[in-house]
Amino acid sequence: MSFNINITKVEQSKVDALDFDNIPLGTTFTDHMFICDYENGEWINPRIVPMGLIPTHPAAMALHYGQAIFEGMKAYKDTHGEPMLFRPDQNAKRLNTSADRMGMPHFPEDLFVEGLKELVSLEHNWIPPKDGSALYLRPFMYADEPFIGMRAATHYKFIIMASPAGPFFSKRIKLWAEKQFIRAAHGGTGEAKAAGNYAAAIRPTELAKAKGYDQVLWLDAAEHKYIQEVGTMNIFFKIDGAFITPKLDGSVLDGITRKSVIDVLRNKGLNVIERLITLQEIKEASQNGTLEEAFGAGTAVGIAYIQEIGLEGETIHVSDESPVGLEINNTLDAIKTGKEEDKFGWMLKTRKELA
Ligand code: COI
Numbered sequence: 001m002s003f004n005i006n007i008t009k010v011e012q013s014k015v016d017a018l019d020f021d022n023i024p025l026g027t028t029f030t031d032h033m034f035i036c037d038y039e040n041g042e043w044i045n046p047r048i049v050p051m052g053l054i055p056t057h058p059a060a061m062a063l064h065y066g067q068a069i070f071e072g073m074k075a076y077k078d079t080h081g082e083p084m085l086f087r088p089d090q091n092a093k094r095l096n097t098s099a100d101r102m103g104m105p106h107f108p109e110d111l112f113v114e115g116l117k118e119l120v121s122l123e124h125n126w127i128p129p130k131d132g133s134a135l136y137l138r139p140f141m142y143a144d145e146p147f148i149g150m151r152a153a154t155h156y157k158f159i160i161m162a163s164p165a166g167p168f169f170s171k172r173i174k175l176w177a178e179k180q181f182i183r184a185a186h187g188g189t190g191e192a193k194a195a196g197n198y199a200a201a202i203r204p205t206e207l208a209k210a211k212g213y214d215q216v217l218w219l220d221a222a223e224h225k226y227i228q229e230v231g232t233m234n235i236f237f238k239i240d241g242a243f244i245t246p247k248l249d250g251s252v253l254d255g256i257t258r259k260s261v262i263d264v265l266r267n268k269g270l271n272v273i274e275r276l277i278t279l280q281e282i283k284e285a286s287q288n289g290t291l292e293e294a295f296g297a298g299t300a301v302g303i304a305y306i307q308e309i310g311l312e313g314e315t316i317h318v319s320d321e322s323p324v325g326l327e328i329n330n331t332l333d334a335i336k337t338g339k340e341e342d343k344f345g346w347m348l349k350t351r352k353e354l355a
Contacts, residue, residue: 003111005034005118006047015125023128023166030123030135030162034115038105038156046111048119051161059146061153068195069098070140072299073256074165075120075127075350078338083124083135083350086336088113090256095139097254098192103152104141112139117350119160124350128164131333136165136300142195168300172307172320175217175230176208177279179312183228183251185221190228190251205231213310215296219279220251226276233298234258235306237282238324240290247274257297257332263344264331270324279316282309286316294318295325303329 010031018028029051036046062068071091076084092109099106116137120127127135139160143153181204184190189197201216208216215231227246229235234255236245243265246252265272285291296304305322308315334340335347 003046003114005115006045007118007122008047008049009122010050013125018126018164020128020130020133020164023133023164025165025168026136026163028164030126030164032119032122033162034119034160036107036111036115036158038158039154041105043105043108043111043158046115048115048122054157054159056144057146059148060142060144061147062142062144062195064148065143065150066194066196066199067102067104067143067153067156068140069095069102069104069142069193070138070195071095071193073116073137073139074134074299074336075116075137075162076134076336077124077127077129078347080338082338083120083127084336084338085113085116085120085137085348085350087256087260087346088116088348090259091139094193094254094256095141098194099141101189101192102194104143104156107141107158113348115139115160117348119162120350123162126162126164128166130166131337132167132302134165134336136163137161138163165300168302169214169304172305172322173214173296174212174307175215175309176211176213177217177219177309177311177316178204178208179219179224180204182221182224183216183218186250188221188251191248191254193253201231211310217279217309225278225280227279227282228252229255230296230298233296233301233304235294235296236261236325237277237285237294238292239281239285241292242271242273243324244273244275244277246277249276255298257299257302260332260344260346261297261303261328264328265324267343268327268331279309279311282318283316286318291318293322293325295322295328303332 145155
């Protein structure tokens, strides 16, 4: 389907003011954003406008009842300078899975991809050229109907904004295994990329950081025994030659980097097992020397190498190096930047805007 996306450009781009060697985390936004409104049961008026404030009624339902979901993805430049998107169809699908759980309308998947292509084409000068950097894209949807009362909203906004990003972690990371607070219980919203999941994680994360950890390792809600995921990523352990990652059981985010890592590992002939995994098993593997490495996988972080896991009164040493994690990271980066053949068919070209 073709869409009529109205484009209003800024008079003067701010891109020249950005120091691409020193990109501040999450605070710089490109010149434009994509917006679409939901009214009377349909998405209308898709448009690209200068980045700016959006008038919001104080009774906007997202502010009170939390109907707000989002996606995270990145655009890269290939070796010819062409802007490329990584698996945007997967983000479009996942947004709608989140929308289902949160009682929100689906956003048309082809308009999701088209909006991204238009925005990234327009903002291609903002894609950082350096290895490990990218243009982070944040599609999101929220209820903007002013109403006091508990029901699904009838008005929503879907927006895509873009923010240039450098590498997330520059060192091996430490995780805090959280036994007091939980992220997701069966039947809850754990699988949805819902703003509220992140809201509930903020205080536990701040407490973990105060203890010297980088992110929280979430355990299951019932027994605090099974590993689910990490603050902003899924997790993989290499034990006795096999890669184990928590299976998707409705409480774990269906990460796009997670599924890509699984495909790359299997393509390299490595054994990947998706199953329940206990913290106790990781502790024993660390003690008996079969825990070879572990890494997190997420859009914002890419691949994050794990040094240790802390819990009340003890530390589980994971590993001081991550040779396979590094290899997977290099393979993914090479595919995303066109240095390696895209044998999985993951990359989607946008286009450079014609001057
Ligand atoms: C992402 O990795 O894109 C995420 O959405 C995590 C975010 C909270 C930084």
